[in-house]
Amino acid sequence: GQVLGIEGTAWNLSAAVFDDDLITLRSSPYIPPHGGIHPREAAQHHASVMKEVISDALADAGEITGVAFSQGPGLGPCLRTVATAARSLALSLDVPLIGVNHCVAHIEIGRFATGYTDPIVLYASGANTQVLGYLNGRYRIFGETLDIGIGNGLDKFARHHNLPHPGGPAIEEFAKEGSYIPLPYTVKGMDLAFSGLISAAKEADAPLPDVCYSLQETAFAMCVEVTERALAHTGKDEVILVGGVGVNGRMQEMLAAMCEERGAAFAVPERKYMGDNGAMIAYTGRVMLASGQTIPISESRVNPGYRSDQVEVGWRSDTGS
Ligand code: ATP
Ligand code: FE2
Numbered sequence: 264g265q266v267l268g269i270e271g272t273a274w275n276l277s278a279a280v281f282d283d284d285l286i287t288l289r290s291s292p293y294i295p296p297h298g299g300i301h302p303r304e305a306a307q308h309h310a311s312v313m314k315e316v317i318s319d320a321l322a323d324a325g326e327i328t329g330v331a332f333s334q335g336p337g338l339g340p341c342l343r344t345v346a347t348a349a350r351s352l353a354l355s356l357d358v359p360l361i362g363v364n365h366c367v368a369h370i371e372i373g374r375f376a377t378g379y380t381d382p383i384v385l386y387a388s389g390a391n392t393q394v395l396g397y398l399n400g401r402y403r404i405f406g407e408t409l410d411i412g413i414g415n416g417l418d419k420f421a422r423h424h425n426l427p428h429p430g431g432p433a434i435e436e437f438a439k440e441g442s443y444i445p446l447p448y449t450v451k452g453m454d455l456a457f458s459g460l461i462s463a464a465k466e467a468d469a470p471l472p473d474v475c476y477s478l479q480e481t482a483f484a485m486c487v488e489v490t491e492r493a494l495a496h497t498g499k500d501e502v503i504l505v506g507g508v509g510v511n512g513r514m515q516e517m518l519a520a521m522c523e524e525r526g527a528a529f530a531v532p533e534r535k536y537m538g539d540n541g542a543m544i545a546y547t548g549r550v551m552l553a554s555g556q557t558i559p560i561s562e563s564r565v566n567p568g569y570r571s572d573q574v575e576v577g578w579r580s581d582t583g584s
Pocket of ligand 2: 506
């Protein structure tokens with residue numbers, strides 16, 4: 264059956280319908296007029312486009328057998344706006360409600376899109392930077408940022424230089440003309456930290472392309488190091504890259520090189536599945552529905568701090584390697 268998925272944890276209000284493959288996908292991004300994302304303003308944006316985005320996604324779809332929504336992690340006001348819409352839709356269509364963990368959805372659509380069954384996942388987005396892998400029924404977090412997400416760090420640096428939001432694409436362009444200057448590299452055990460690097464990059468006394476290049480090289484090398492150690496530690500032999508920062512060509516190149524050296528397979532999902540999107544919620548919701556992981560309305564409270572390893576992955580029967 265077809266499942267409707269609604270995503271709206273942060274900047275993108277997006278709805279999609281998934282059957283065996285993607286049926287429809289509609290999105291309305293929120294672009295902050297100045298500065299970073301203000302949670303209540305983003306939630307207001309989501310509310311104002313909710314009807315149109317969902318109607319568009321449903322227009323070319325068939326009978327809906329479940330409604331899935333991103334239950335967390337994310338910005339509280341945004342999560343609540345999406346959850347309210349999802350509950351009323353599930354009630355009015357008289358179909359089950361599925362609460363999807365946003366991070367798990369990034370992973371699941373990544374597995375679907377690459378065809379990889381048991382990968383190490385580098386999840387690099389605005390608010391999150393994590394290295395994960397499946398083990399005994401959960402997506403374990405092997406390493407993660409101890410302070411800010413890599414994308415939010417890039418966006419802060421871009422804002423400092425009055426570059427357009429989101430900052431990642433602009434930094435990637437400048438970096439193509441840059442050469443290397445040393446910046447602080449912080450990997451602690453399996454974890455990472457970006458705020459020292461971002462501060463140093465803001466203060467660096469060098470041409471902007473050089474700082475952009477070196478910021479990318481340093482931040483991405485940190486992510487690659489932790490990913491490589493997770494590969495070595497688990498003995499898995501596949502790597503996928505998910506999240507909005509993952510569209511970066513240089514990050515893909517560096518991960519591909521590391522995987523090639525280690526004899527691991529590496530793949531990146533199609534671009535439409537990388538950043539926040541409703542398709543990943545619809546897809547994961549459909550898989551969860553098939554394994555009976557639905558929730559009653561009374562248990563559908565949002566969870567802004569929802570972690571991937573809190574989710575029982577009942578739809579995978581393997582144990583992971
Ligand atoms: P999450 O809630 O999972 O943390 P998110 O809400 O931050 O996700 P994503 O769409 O996954 O959203 O990622 C957005 C981030 O991706 C932004 O910080 C943006 O700067 C970054 N980004 C987009 N394109 C690029 C690029 N080409 N290079 C680097 N970063 C990029
Ligand atoms: Fe995301």
